[in-house]
Amino acid sequence: MLEAQLDAIKSEVKDKIGAEDAAYIRRIILIQRICEWSGRILLMLGFLQPLLWVAGVLSLAAAKILDNMEIGHNVMHGQYDWMNDSHINSKRYEWDIACDGASWNRVHNYEHHTYTNIIGKDRDFGYGLLRLSNDFRWRVKNLWQFATYILLSVMFQWGVSYHEMAAERVFFGKKKKNRKNQVTHSELKKHFFSKGARQLVKDYVLFPLLAGPLFLWVLSGNLIANLLRNLWTSTIIFCGHFTGDVETFKAEDCKNETRGQWYYRQALGSSNIKGGNLFHILTGHLSFQVEHHLFPDIPARRYREMAPKVQAVFKQHGMHYNTGSFWKQYTSVLKRIVRYSFP
Amino acid sequence: MQQVKPAWRDGYYRAQVEAVRNLSSDMLEVILTPEKAWPSHIAGQHIALTIEVNGRLTTRVFTVVCGASFHRETKNIRLITKVNNEGALTPALSSITPNTWVNISAPKGNFTLPNTDKPVLMVAGGSRITPFIAMLEDAIENNLIHRAPVHLLYFAKPNEHVLQSELLALQKRANNFTFAVLTRQKDGDVKDYLSHFADAHWLVCGPNAMYEQVHEVAKLVRAPLDSEHFASLPTVNIESLSEKETFSLVHNGQHLSVNNQKSLLSQLQEAKQPVTYGCGMGICHQCQCVKKRGVVRDTRTGELSDSAEQLIQLCVSQAVTDLEIQL
Ligand code: FES
Numbered sequence: 299m300l301e302a303q304l305d306a307i308k309s310e311v312k313d314k315i316g317a318e319d320a321a322y323i324r325r326i327i328l329i330q331r332i333c334e335w336s337g338r339i340l341l342m343l344g345f346l347q348p349l350l351w352v353a354g355v356l357s358l359a360a361a362k363i364l365d366n367m368e369i370g371h372n373v374m375h376g377q378y379d380w381m382n383d384s385h386i387n388s389k390r391y392e393w394d395i396a397c398d399g400a401s402w403n404r405v406h407n408y409e410h411h412t413y414t415n416i417i418g419k420d421r422d423f424g425y426g427l428l429r430l431s432n433d434f435r436w437r438v439k440n441l442w443q444f445a446t447y448i449l450l451s452v453m454f455q456w457g458v459s460y461h462e463m464a465a466e467r468v469f470f471g472k473k474k475k476n477r478k479n480q481v482t483h484s485e486l487k488k489h490f491f492s493k494g495a496r497q498l499v500k501d502y503v504l505f506p507l508l509a510g511p512l513f514l515w516v517l518s519g520n521l522i523a524n525l526l527r528n529l530w531t532s533t534i535i536f537c538g539h540f541t542g543d544v545e546t547f548k549a550e551d552c553k554n555e556t557r558g559q560w561y562y563r564q565a566l567g568s569s570n571i572k573g574g575n576l577f578h579i580l581t582g583h584l585s586f587q588v589e590h591h592l593f594p595d596i597p598a599r600r601y602r603e604m605a606p607k608v609q610a611v612f613k614q615h616g617m618h619y620n621t622g623s624f625w626k627q628y629t630s631v632l633k634r635i636v637r638y639s640f641p
Numbered sequence: 642m643q644q645v646k647p648a649w650r651d652g653y654y655r656a657q658v659e660a661v662r663n664l665s666s667d668m669l670e671v672i673l674t675p676e677k678a679w680p681s682h683i684a685g686q687h688i689a690l691t692i693e694v695n696g697r698l699t700t701r702v703f704t705v706v707c708g709a710s711f712h713r714e715t716k717n718i719r720l721i722t723k724v725n726n727e728g729a730l731t732p733a734l735s736s737i738t739p740n741t742w743v744n745i746s747a748p749k750g751n752f753t754l755p756n757t758d759k760p761v762l763m764v765a766g767g768s769r770i771t772p773f774i775a776m777l778e779d780a781i782e783n784n785l786i787h788r789a790p791v792h793l794l795y796f797a798k799p800n801e802h803v804l805q806s807e808l809l810a811l812q813k814r815a816n817n818f819t820f821a822v823l824t825r826q827k828d829g830d831v832k833d834y835l836s837h838f839a840d841a842h843w844l845v846c847g848p849n850a851m852y853e854q855v856h857e858v859a860k861l862v863r864a865p866l867d868s869e870h871f872a873s874l875p876t877v878n879i880e881s882l883s884e885k886e887t888f889s890l891v892h893n894g895q896h897l898s899v900n901n902q903k904s905l906l907s908q909l910q911e912a913k914q915p916v917t918y919g920c921g922m923g924i925c926h927q928c929q930c931v932k933k934r935g936v937v938r939d940t941r942t943g944e945l946s947d948s949a950e951q952l953i954q955l956c957v958s959q960a961v962t963d964l965e966i967q968l
Binding site: 309319321381383409411412557 | 652693695696697698699700919920922923924925926927929942950951952
């Protein structure tokens with residue numbers, strides 16, 4: 299029943315996908331490029347007028363956020379693969395963050411989206427750093443996990459990048475069925491360092507050097523832009539997954555689950571944030587986290603029209619549709635982090 | 642980049658649409674101006690044309706229906722196609738406006754006029770007359786046709802012969818070139834005619850069945866044979882999908898036979914082929930690969946794919962025709 303209803307919502311939207319969506323993503327990519335280049339140029343004009351530098355930082359941060367969220371995340375989910383355009387394609391797209399695209403694809407696209415919130419299988423839950431539910435034993439380090447959280451947010455791109463490696467080590471020796479290592483550890487390391495190094499060189503050596511005497515202006519501008527992007531993405535992602543009433547699941551519950559049950563788990567494992575047009579775009583439409591988890595490969599801008607229908611279906615089944623304002627969701631995340639700091 | 646150069650795409654050439662004309666109720670002529678970098682073709686070769694249809698890049702193969710000298714002089718090339726109203730590309734092609742940019746591939750194929758002193762016999766079936774028009778045009782233009790006579794047997798269903806006026810015009814320009822317009826219903830099989838041309842070099846372009854007949858006779862009389870035959874796409878009928886059928890799957894140069902009951906992913910795994918995958922349920926796109934040719938069915942929705950090059954997810958695809966994929 300639930301399965302059929304959600305499938306119907308999906309196929310209805312699927313029929314509409316076409317030229318409009320292709321034009322949309324191309325437009326966003328164009329805007330992203332404009333933001334990026336004007337940001338980089340403005341940073342160098344900072345010596346004329348510091349405000350120009352500030353504008354440059356903001357513009358570059360906006361470019362990085364768009365690249366990460368509305369373009370990178372969504373394209374890599376295969377949302378635009380139907381376009382047959384090799385530049386806008388889940389296998390080819392490489393984003394402007396430290397994490398190697400293919401690694402993200404394996405951990406996030408496969409593990410997190412298949413095994414959403416199944417403790418032990420979805421390694422995104424708490425990122426192995428935070429204790430966010432009673433499913434994990436309390437350890438002393440959880441006492442200061444709020445500080446850990448802040449650090450994770452600041453360094454978020456590196457956290458994402460390190461994710462697969464960290465996880466592989468955690469699960470080392472405990473090879474589960476169905477988890478086949480597609481990449482050797484040495485390859486993982488190689489990708490981690492080469493992609494990471496490229497990012498560091500680009501933002502903190504190459505562009506500052508290009509600016510010549512303005513080296514420090516550009517360097518600090520890039521640093522702040524990256525920081526803003528990290529904080530923003532981390533916050534949005536935490537709000538989508540770790541609000542107060544998000545539920546977790548046990549591996550046993552999910553053996554041989556049907557598609558309907560998978561939908562059910564996706565639905566209760568994520569939460570939405572209300573907001574305006576620009577807000578949705580900047581979150582890459584992850585403000586519609588529920589819809590995203592139900593339909594990860596539908597172009598994200600379509601989640602807006604799907605949301606009311608999904609909500610109606612949930613209501614009919616008496617399921618909780620987790621949504622709220624940004625501040626409400628964010629406070630509830632912070633509460634959750636603090637709450638599980640203690641045994 | 643595409644803002645400055647519309648339709649700029651890595652690995653493709655660009656071409657601008659010069660004109661689109663209806664030759665008849667269902668035949669369409671498209672004149673394109675390829676960019677300078679495009680390596681010119683040899684008459685008889687084909688190109689892959691890519692246009693955006695409702696946001697999706699769609700590719701089909703077309704013969705270039707003009708000689709290389711025509712391209713040299715006018716900077717244009719000509720394509721001719723039947724409009725298939727159910728098709729994905731040709732209806733969109735008929736509504737394309739002049740000056741639009743499209744993508745084309747480099748010219749491909751080695752179905753060209755042989756360098757021989759023997760007489761030449763051309764056998765064309767249906768709308769596959771197009772490469773011969775190009776070859777004849779160039780041969781006449783370059784005075785090559787004086788060496789030996791060229792005869793063309795042109796088969797099609799009654800009243801479906803196309804470009805006859807062009808054939809007549811070509812015949813006027815070269816008295817060494819003759820052609821016969823035939824229909825199987827009235828004039829019988831292609832086989833009946835071949836015996837007269839045992840000493841010629843044969844060229845065949847048409848449906849598979851016709852090719853096989855010609856090929857058989859060619860072997861008997863030892864006539865040299867060049868051919869271009871597209872195994873025409875089988876028409877897929879939904880009812881037959883439930884019956885178990887086996888198809889051939891070509892991937893990375895290897896052959897495998899697959900059935901239409903299980904997903905391609907599971908069959909590739911059973912055959913111990915190196916495939917990457919994740920969820921096995923169509924979410925993660927890990928198992929994605931490029932389908933070069935053939936039709937697959939989406940096991941989630943039952944939808945049939947396009948027959949041209951496309952990205953597919955192996956875990957939710959079943960074979961509906963013979964396939965070629967790139968892992
Ligand atoms: S294995 Fe995940 S989409 Fe095919």
